[in-house]
Amino acid sequence: MVDPVQWIEHRRGGDGELIGWMVPDGEGFVVVDLLGRERSAVVDWLTAEETLDEIGLGFLADPFELQLPDGRWLQVRIAELSPEGIRVTRDDWGATDVQDREFELPFPMPIELRPRADWPSIAE
Template sequence: MPVPTDWIEHRRHDRELVGWIRPARDDEGDGDFVVVDLLGRERTDAVDWLTAEEALEELGIGYLADPYELLLDDGRWLRVRITEVSTDEIRVKRDDWGAIDIPLLEYTVPFPIPHTLRIVDPAAPAEPLWS
């Protein structure tokens, strides 16, 4: 999905893209803007411009390094790591915990992040799922 033309890029001081600020719709409250992260998720309610910028600066890009889970066709959730993000697609690979003796499994999901890719529940056991 191409980014809508009314989304405004926000870059940190080193020019790294950290997300977008989009105009709020009339039904979203009193603020003028909504923060959208690099995965296409809305991260604030409607806020003013300064609050939106501050929210993106605070958010950063660290969440891209978090473990995620991908819903496989057979209904199992596979622990994955994000390897690439663009407004065309999100690429992930099976979380291999640094093992070099297993095959690389990569998957592509659409942007914005679909419900089939979610952040790992911290209470879930962190066990590798080797196929």
């Protein structure tokens, strides 16, 4: 994939919030969301914009899971993200006595991070 410096930002109408990128690919563009995931095949400019508008930002509020080095999955939330990295926090429902609350991850989203599955997490 092209270096993120060459990605074309797409911002939400109204407030101008960044919602993803359009990555040049031949005569078209590939849609990339804020986690760095390719979300389309090669499409034209208008389709790329419409796809990003449809994806939006709502998915960032959903719970995710982070696979720990021992193979267990921990429920986390996206705290901060940019092409420089992704920071997630343990989804501990406000508990103040939990250790290892934040995790720094590379961009784009690594395979150790995924949208939360339907089974319970190991959060205590």
